[in-house]
Amino acid sequence: MSAGRAIGAALRGLALALALLLVTFPFFWILLTSLKPPELVARADVWLFAPSVANWRDVLFGSSVPRYIGNSVLVGLATVAITLAVGCPAAYAFSRFRVGGGAGRFAILAAEMMPPAVLIVPFFLLMYRLALIDTVWAVVAAHLTFITPVVVWFLIGFIDEVPRELEQQAMVDGYTQFQAFYKVILPVIRPGLAASAIFAFVLSWNDMFYALILTGGAAKTLPVAIAGYWTFRGIEMGKMAVAILISIVPVLIASFFVQKHLVKGLGGGAVKF
Amino acid sequence: MVCPRFLSRLFPLRRRLLLPLALTLLAVMIYPLAFSFWISLHDYRLTRLNDVRFTGVANYLALGNDPAFWTAVVNTLTFVFGAVSLELVIGFTLALLLHRARRFRNLYRSVLLTPMFITPIAVGLMFRFLLNSQLGVIPYLLGKIGARVDWFGPGMALSSIILIDVWQWTPFMLLLLLAGLESLPVPPFEAARVDGASAWLTFRKITLPLMRPVILVALIIRGLDAFKVFEYVYAITRGGPGDSTETVLFHIYKVGFRFFRMGEAAAKAYVVVALTLVLVIVLYWVMTRERRAA
Numbered sequence: 001m002s003a004g005r006a007i008g009a010a011l012r013g014l015a016l017a018l019a020l021l022l023v024t025f026p027f028f029w030i031l032l033t034s035l036k037p038p039e040l041v042a043r044a045d046v047w048l049f050a051p052s053v054a055n056w057r058d059v060l061f062g063s064s065v066p067r068y069i070g071n072s073v074l075v076g077l078a079t080v081a082i083t084l085a086v087g088c089p090a091a092y093a094f095s096r097f098r099v100g101g102g103a104g105r106f107a108i109l110a111a112e113m114m115p116p117a118v119l120i121v122p123f124f125l126l127m128y129r130l131a132l133i134d135t136v137w138a139v140v141a142a143h144l145t146f147i148t149p150v151v152v153w154f155l156i157g158f159i160d161e162v163p164r165e166l167e168q169q170a171m172v173d174g175y176t177q178f179q180a181f182y183k184v185i186l187p188v189i190r191p192g193l194a195a196s197a198i199f200a201f202v203l204s205w206n207d208m209f210y211a212l213i214l215t216g217g218a219a220k221t222l223p224v225a226i227a228g229y230w231t232f233r234g235i236e237m238g239k240m241a242v243a244i245l246i247s248i249v250p251v252l253i254a255s256f257f258v259q260k261h262l263v264k265g266l267g268g269g270a271v272k273f
Numbered sequence: 274m275v276c277p278r279f280l281s282r283l284f285p286l287r288r289r290l291l292l293p294l295a296l297t298l299l300a301v302m303i304y305p306l307a308f309s310f311w312i313s314l315h316d317y318r319l320t321r322l323n324d325v326r327f328t329g330v331a332n333y334l335a336l337g338n339d340p341a342f343w344t345a346v347v348n349t350l351t352f353v354f355g356a357v358s359l360e361l362v363i364g365f366t367l368a369l370l371l372h373r374a375r376r377f378r379n380l381y382r383s384v385l386l387t388p389m390f391i392t393p394i395a396v397g398l399m400f401r402f403l404l405n406s407q408l409g410v411i412p413y414l415l416g417k418i419g420a421r422v423d424w425f426g427p428g429m430a431l432s433s434i435i436l437i438d439v440w441q442w443t444p445f446m447l448l449l450l451l452a453g454l455e456s457l458p459v460p461p462f463e464a465a466r467v468d469g470a471s472a473w474l475t476f477r478k479i480t481l482p483l484m485r486p487v488i489l490v491a492l493i494i495r496g497l498d499a500f501k502v503f504e505y506v507y508a509i510t511r512g513g514p515g516d517s518t519e520t521v522l523f524h525i526y527k528v529g530f531r532f533f534r535m536g537e538a539a540a541k542a543y544v545v546v547a548l549t550l551v552l553v554i555v556l557y558w559v560m561t562r563e564r565r566a567a
């Protein structure tokens with residue numbers, strides 16, 4: 001029995017180790033590639049070499065990538081700001097007044113799941129008419145379509161968890177309900193707000209589909225720029241590795257902060273964790 | 274808020290709170306959806322913007338005789354089914370393993386979750402490079418043990434794309450399922466142990482039934498999301514070889530933004546919306562039913 005148990009524990013350890021290896025190896029290889037001198041980038045058999053910063057230097061100081069990073073940050077921040085501004089009051093209304101009942105919440109969920117295929121055609125034509133093609137504002141508008149519903153969905157969950165006595169007490173003390181909302185409720189759900197904001201930023205930062213079609217020149221975001229490194233004219237693998245790492249690192253740091261809240265939000269209150 | 278009385282009667286607080294969201298969604302969602310439907314009823318080509326003709330449901334009827342679209346639908350369904358079922362099995366296995374791990378559980382979890390936070394285009398290009406038959410480190414390592422796989426060749430490309438999706442999105446299953454396991458009530462498991470039930474019997478008779486709502490929600494959310502697969506195809510195969518990896522979203526992108534046939538693209542997109550809505554209704558029904566049962 002105890003021998004069997006030891007074997008079981010060993011197998012479990014082995015399986016976890018294998019999973020860790022499969023997850024981390026691609027990152028390791030991309031990091032290695034980004035540090036290779038350009039002539040070694042295509043050599044899969046070279047694992048040891050004198051590291052070179054040539055790729056990093058070329059991308060950071062000799063290309064437009066910093067500009068595209070700026071675009072991505074701008075799009076992300078604008079999307080988060082608008083989403084929270086319109087999302088917080090709405091989530092409060094959904095949670096406290098039960099507006100629309102089940103149908104209201106269902107509409108939010110349906111909006112969240114709306115396939116981008118159906119929105120991209122009218123979006124492109126509208127932005128073309130408005131002369132907003134290849135501007136960050138076109139991308140912000142497109143990102144609002146899928147990010148606002150997710151954030152509202154998350155915020156409803158966070159506000160649902162705040163006991164009503166809190167704002168009732170505030171209203172006894174002379175606050176209007178609206179004051180109770182922004183002076184009492186919003187501060188209480190600050191951790192949830194922060195997690196939602198970070199998550200919204202990550203969603204915006206990671207989108208390529210809308211940005212690919214709505215931009216093409218000066219307003220390109222980082223994911224679109226990354227895709228441009230592998231073209232029919234040739235592959236610039238070392239530089240692409242750098243660009244990939246630049247897109248990954250901030251998101252991974254952010255992910256450590258949101259993981260716990262993410263679970264609550266995604267289940268949408270249906271599954272109690 | 275200070276407000277004239279007649280206005281506050283017309284717009285009670287709950288409506289005023291909803292107004293910004295309603296206006297935003299009206300502008301970026303409802304209006305484009307209506308416009309899209311209008312486009313789908315026209316012969317609307319980007320190359321002939323001055324000659325847009327009303328054609329009724331012709332774009333929809335043409336779908337009946339459009340093998341490229343249905344190939345894309347079948348490819349996408351194969352992809353969704355293959356990827357999501359693998360993700361469920363691997364994700365559940367990992368969740369059970371992590372749930373029993375005493376040390377470093379949070380560290381393991383944080384590392385194992387990382388793929389789901391990365392932009393899919395980066396994942397696609399990363400694996401295009403790693404699996405490339407000339408430059409790639411994985412074929413190089415496999416070559417050492419004498420195995421040769423043409424990852425993006427005919428017959429293999431769709432499976433490779435499924436595996437890439439599994440790499441990126443199994444963490445999502447792990448996240449939800451592990452949270453589900455951690456919130457299960459303890460007494461049934463204690464009772465099973467007192468009764469001397471085997472691990473397998475406990476799993477089948479207690480863990481699985483209790484986890485059912487979490488599994489269902491995870492499956493549907495992931496399935497809907499997998500249906501939108503685009504970046505891997507764009508990054509790696511552009512639909513090829515032949516049309517073996519052409520997915521629905523990539524197909525619509527091609528029709529609309531490579532061939533400039535906007536009317537046709539809009540009609541195809543509306544078919545996808547119909548499919549999605551059915552799934553969302555199922556999801557909502559499952560969620561409310563499970564909440565009532567809980």
